[in-house]
Amino acid sequence: MATENGPTLRVVENLAWKLRRRQIVGSRATALETLLVLRQVITKSRFSNMEQLVTIIRGVGRRLVEAQPKEHSVGNTVRKVLHHIREEYHTAMKGAATETYSGFTISKFVLLGQPRKQTVVPKTESKGTLKENDPDDPDAFARSLKPVLMEAIQDVLDELETVYDNVSKNAQNHIHSDEIILTLGMSKTVESFLISAAHHRNYTVMVLETAPSYGGRGMAKTLSTAGISTFLVPDSSLYGLMSRVNKVLLGAHAILANGGMFAITGSLLAATAAHAHSTPVVVCAGQFKLTPLWNLYHEYGALDFGDPNQVLGFEEDGLVDKVDVVNPFYDYVPPNLVDAFVTNDGDHPPSSIYRLIKETYDDEDNEL
Amino acid sequence: MSAPTVPDAPASTSTSQPSQKNMTKAERRELQEKQRAAKLAQKQQPSDSPGKSKPKAKPAAAQRRASLGPSDSTGLDVSRSHPLTSAQTADAEREKSRSLRIFSHFGLPKHGPGAKGDIHPCIVQLALQFSECIATLTAFKTVIQDYTTPPNTTLSRHLMTHLSPQITHLVSARPMSVTMGNAIRQLKLEISGSDIDMPEQDAKDVLCQKIDDYIRDRIIIADEVIQDLAGKKIKDGDVILTYARSSVVEKVLLSAYKQGKRFSVIVVDSRPLLEGKALLQALTSAAPMSWTLSNDSLLPPPPPIPCTYALLPALPSLIAEATTVILGAHSLHSNGAVFSRAGTALVAMMAQQHSVPVLVCCETYKFSEGVMLDGFGKNELAPSHLFQTDAASQGPNLEILNPLYDLTPPSCITAVVTEVGLIPPSSISSIPMALGRINL
Structure with a gap:
């Protein structure tokens, strides 16, 4: 059985508490931290077959997800690592096992979806040397598999580190000259997308202030410093301005299996107003935000609340004890309000998100 | 006289005037000289002044040198560099206005309009405030009382010429609102209809009485009727959602509460004005604090209105x-569109999507006969002192816009509550007819 030694456990607990205390927030930051913890866990843990390894990683994943269920990218990263590990394992075992890979069949295509990235080159030449449950040397399996696993994790890490560049590399195909783009909140992905488009196009951005966090102010400042003509407008003017807006650009917190998404409050309002004006809504997000979950009960954006002090401060001392103050953190934007997801791996309509999820994760990991 | 003996200097061709041909040689020379002097002065202004007097001192020499062209480097420089710099500045100007062009019509607060004619002090003060209809009409009452008809004319003919600069002054400070337009139109009607033979003071008193009647009938009584009508739509256990603060909506909610209805209120608010806090203050302080004596028994004070703020x-x-959305309006147009505080349209849109009925409380004096299709075309920006964004956020490419109004399309509105009843937005155009049109 997995012998989780002290330091490993401590690393996991450490991250779990940081997540719980919201010392680490934001989907990319949490994904990166999760990945680093998983790397340490795999380095230090002992296992002699595949099931043991998967059980260890799943255990860590479950612990982290329970600590902060609202940071969906934690679970996504664990799922992605599991998927990569299985892939590497199958590649390594191909030589040892007698099972022959039957290649591409239409039934598999229907069952699994088109394997886009499945054409992995075997990263190890250890054909036939991989032995599970070797009674003489229980660590032999781990010893021979670990270098491959590290490479798999490095792949995920590289993807995370280049995600902004890859999302924004096609920006000039989405933003055209003299367009008016509306965006809101503070999203690094959207920011780099807009700045990258500004290298090729001359356009105008309108940034909603996005109360109560007022992240739009920082966003407007960054964009204007980058030389983009920027207008900072209050949330209330959204509907009035929408008739002049060519495109609405949103960031996402998590993209769900049905093509809907969780995003900062205000996104649903903007997407609905855009829908009323038939303005296209484009969402910029890395693929680590793809989450194999559904949100059917989306009141209060799946029940995550911010600080009420931001909405009605204690300086209004006559009011604070008499009034309920609501400050939901996320909105759930249904798939019918989104026109396209621009990801680091191509542009996708909401209707094909389920396929991406099937390719990226293994079905058995949906519940960690 | 046609072929000029002196070839035109490059500087003069660039600014040639059509009348040049009709001038005498001396005149033309003088003109050229003047232009060159002006240009040199313009160029040398930053560097030094002594150069300025030089070309004037020996005009003939300068003329000849200039006509030789390339030899005179300064003259060439001027003629060449000047159009270039002007093109550059024009380019920069265009660049700046390109981003601004679609907002160029937004009535930016024009401060310090040169007061033409004698503007009554109360109008000057009014122009500096965010005034509403009652304040405007009260100010006009003061103006009328302070007015004396000059000799050889009558009040009914001259008073309007006295009032129109005041109105112009108000409009120059803020775009004319529909309510103000309606009130002023009514006032003009009354003035032109006033009896010529009436003593001046009596005529003024009659006019002031008419203004008081207008305020009473069209605003105060109308509000009371609306309170009644909208109050009937509030039932026990309802959750009323409202946006920002409208005085009519506030009165509706308070009167329904005083009638003993128990409902809760969600106040939605937004920058730049955050008016909802004032509504919240009014609603939370509505409950009487003391026990009341009725039928010889002490009754505890009723629970306050449960309020939610977001x-x-x-x-x-x-x-x-x-369960119901109740909104106020700034003006109502004959196509059923409601021009109201920025953000109202979003509330109405969301309510319509969730099948929540939307009631707009609006007195008939806010009705406009025009059609409005877009809240963008005619809007107003919040005065800059109302928003202090931190960190001196004004940058070279950053503009801050705070539009005050937006337009709610009629499709998002269930009914308009007026003093003549609850009507669907599609029937707005029939209201002036119902009122006999004379009042509008």
Whole structure:
């Protein structure tokens, strides 16, 4: 059985508490931290077959997800690592096992979806040397598999580190000259997308202030410093301005299996107003935000609340004890309000998100 | 006289005037000289002044040298560099206005309009404030009382010429609102209809009485009727959602509460004005604090109105809980569109999507006969002192816009509550007819 030694456990607990205390927030930051913890866990843990390894990683994943269920990218990263590990394992075992890979069949295509990235080159030449449950040397399996696993994790890490560049590399195909783009909140992905488009196009951005966090102010400042003509407008003017807006650009917190998404409050309002004006809504997000979950009960954006002090401060001392103050953190934007997801791996309509999820994760990991 | 003996200097061709041909040689020379002097002065202004007097001192020499062209480097420089720099500045100007062009019509607060004619001090003060209809009419009452008809004319003919600069002054400070337009139109009607033979003071008193009647009938009584009508739509246990603060909506909610209805209120609010806090203050302080004596028994004070407060982005989370949305209006147009505080359209849109009925409380004096299709075309920006964004956020490419109004399309409105009844927005155009049109 997995012998989780002290330091490993401590690393996991450490991250779990940081997540719980919201010392680490934001989907990319949490994904990166999760990945680093998983790397340490795999380095230090002992296992002699595949099931043991998967059980260890799943255990860590479950612990982290329970600590902060609202940071969906934690679970996504664990799922992605599991998927990569299985892939590497199958590649390594191909030589040892007698099972022959039957290649591409239409039934598999229907069952699994088109394997886009499945054409992995075997990263190890250890054909036939991989032995599970070797009674003489229980660590032999781990010893021979670990270098491959590290490479798999490095792949995920590289993807995370280049995600902004890859999302924004096609920006000039989405933003055209003299367009008016509306965006809101503070999203690094959207920011780099807009700045990258500004290298090729001359356009105008309108940034909603996005109360109560007022992240739009920082966003407007960054964009204007980058030389983009920027207008900072209050949330209330959204509907009035929408008739002049060519495109609405949103960031996402998590993209769900049905093509809907969780995003900062205000996104649903903007997407609905855009829908009323038939303005296209484009969402910029890395693929680590793809989450194999559904949100059917989306009141209060799946029940995550911010600080009420931001909405009605204690300086209004006559009011604070008499009034309920609501400050939901996320909105759930249904798939019918989104026109396209621009990801680091191509542009996708909401209707094909389920396929991406099937390719990226293994079905058995949906519940960690 | 046609072929000029002196070839035109490059500087003069660039600024040639059509009348040049009709001038005498001396005149033309003088003109050229003047232009060159002006240009040199313009060029040398930053560097030094002594150069300025030089060309004037020996005009003939300068003329000849200039006509030789390339030899005179300064003259060439001037003629060449000047159009270039002007093109550059024009380019920069265009660059700046390119981003601004679609907002160029937004009535930016024009401060310090040169007061033409004698503007009454109370109008000057009014122009500096955010005034509403009652304040405007009260100010006009003062103006009328302080007015004396000059000799050889009558009040009914001259008073309007006295009032129109005051109105112009108000409009120059803020775009004319529909309510003000309606009130002024009514006032003009009364003035032109006033009896010529009436003593001046009596005529003024009659006019002031008419203004008081207008305020009473069209605003105060109308509000009371609306309170009644909208109050009937509030039932026990309802959740009323409203946006920002409208004085009519506030009165409706308070009167329904005083009638003993027990409902809760969600106040949605947004920058730049955050008016909802004032409404919240009024609603939470509505409950009487003391025990009341009725039928010889002490009754505990009724529970206060349960209020929820949220900012506009949280609206989609809250709209599902609301049973009715009650909104105020700034003006109402004959196509049923409601021009109101910025953000109202978003609330109405969300309510319509969630099948929550939307009531707009609006007195008939806010009705406009025009059609409005877009809240963008005619709007107003919040005065800059109302928003202090931190960190000196004004940058070279950054503009801050705070539009005050937006337009709610009639499709998002269930009914308009007026003093003549609850009507669907599609029937707005029939209201002036119902009122006999004379009042509008």
